[in-house]
Amino acid sequence: MTSPLIVSIGFGAMARSLAASLEKGGSGLRLGGFLLPEHLPTDAPAGMRRWNSVDDLIAARPDLVIECATHAAVRETVPQLLEAGIDVVIVSIGALGDAGTVARIEAAAKTGRARAIAVSGAIGGLDVLRSAKLAGLDSVAYIGRKPPTAWKGTPAERLLDLPNLKEATVFYEGDAVEAARDYPKNTNVTAAVALAGLGFKGTRVRLIADPAASGNTHELEAKGAFGSFHILLNNKPLPENPKTSWLAALSVEQAVLRHFSSLEV
Numbered sequence: 600m601t602s603p604l605i606v607s608i609g610f611g612a613m614a615r616s617l618a619a620s621l622e623k624g625g626s627g628l629r630l631g632g633f634l635l636p637e638h639l640p641t642d643a644p645a646g647m648r649r650w651n652s653v654d655d656l657i658a659a660r661p662d663l664v665i666e667c668a669t670h671a672a673v674r675e676t677v678p679q680l681l682e683a684g685i686d687v688v689i690v691s692i693g694a695l696g697d698a699g700t701v702a703r704i705e706a707a708a709k710t711g712r713a714r715a716i717a718v719s720g721a722i723g724g725l726d727v728l729r730s731a732k733l734a735g736l737d738s739v740a741y742i743g744r745k746p747p748t749a750w751k752g753t754p755a756e757r758l759l760d761l762p763n764l765k766e767a768t769v770f771y772e773g774d775a776v777e778a779a780r781d782y783p784k785n786t787n788v789t790a791a792v793a794l795a796g797l798g799f800k801g802t803r804v805r806l807i808a809d810p811a812a813s814g815n816t817h818e819l820e821a822k823g824a825f826g827s828f829h830i831l832l833n834n835k836p837l838p839e840n841p842k843t844s845w846l847a848a849l850s851v852e853q854a855v856l857r858h859f860s861s862l863e864v
């Protein structure tokens with residue numbers, strides 16, 4: 600049997616980590632290539648194909664596409680793939696904070712009889728949150744803490760003197776609507792929490808830059824009819840991108856393995 604064609608959208612830190620990890624994992628699955636617009640240069644390992652346009656990728660009939668690129672790629676590329684009947688794993692799930700994008704993705708998946716799969720990414724406890732929601736949730740709160748370098752290139756740069764920060768500082772408190780939209784490379788996890796729990800408006804978010812943090816920590820607190828829970832993840836970042844946790848790349852690998860397995864656990 601030929602092995603399935605698995606393709607990423609984007610070939611940055613996460614896609615590279617996924618490619619290396621699948622190669623080592625012994626499942627027989629591998630990343631066969633990536634879609635990257637022509638104007639974006641990259642180096643790719645031998646044996647990995649590159650597609651410059653979504654039409655060319657669709658013509659190659661991939662078995663699974665993994666979006667690990669940007670919110671724009673979710674809006675602009677994912678619906679076309681779903682409409683063409685291709686299942687897509689979505690990693691930049693902060694894009695799903697926009698109701699229009701969700702509606703387009705759902706309609707495209709229906710038309711193409713394909714599945715859009717949102718990953719848990721760098722956070723956990725979403726299974727509990729989804730179950731607890733059925734009996735009613737009173738509150739859901741997320742706290743994200745990363746070292747100042749991880750907040751470079753975000754609105755935190757305008758709010759704080761990141762290179763000279765001496766102590767842990769809260770720079771955002773609000774809902775998941777703004778958090779997911781304004782920190783698209785850092786807070787996709789808030790979208791995962793919102794989608795599993797109380798929605799984007801109902802999810803409280805606090806973001807912290809902490810010079811003492813050695814990695815990315817994610818805290819999730821929920822209260823409801825079921826009781827309450829509090830989890831804390833201390834994630835190591837990917838060496839190529841301090842904004843992204845290694846666990847996020849591992850969650851993508853897990854989604855790929857589950858997709859091709861006959862027993863879903």
Ligand SMILES: NC(=O)C1=CN([C@@H]2O[C@H](COP(=O)(O)OP(=O)(O)OC[C@H]3O[C@@H](n4cnc5c(N)ncnc54)[C@H](OP(=O)(O)O)[C@@H]3O)[C@@H](O)[C@H]2O)C=CC1
Nearest residue numbers: 609610611612613639667668669691720721784787843847
């Ligand atoms: N759900 C979660 O928990 C998490 C989600 N993420 C999200 O996953 C995505 C990937 O993360 P990561 O690999 O670390 O990010 P990187 O910035 O390292 O990689 C992104 C890749 O996408 C490419 N790219 C940019 N625009 C497009 C486009 N329009 N179409 C296709 N490719 C494009 C980039 O090219 P170039 O470098 O040339 O711009 C680069 O190759 C990000 O959106 C990130 O926010 C990250 C961590 C956790």
Ligand SMILES: O=C([O-])CC(=O)C(=O)O
Nearest residue numbers: 721785786787788843844
């Ligand atoms: O990887 C992480 O720690 C979280 C992240 O960047 C995101 O949610 O976008």
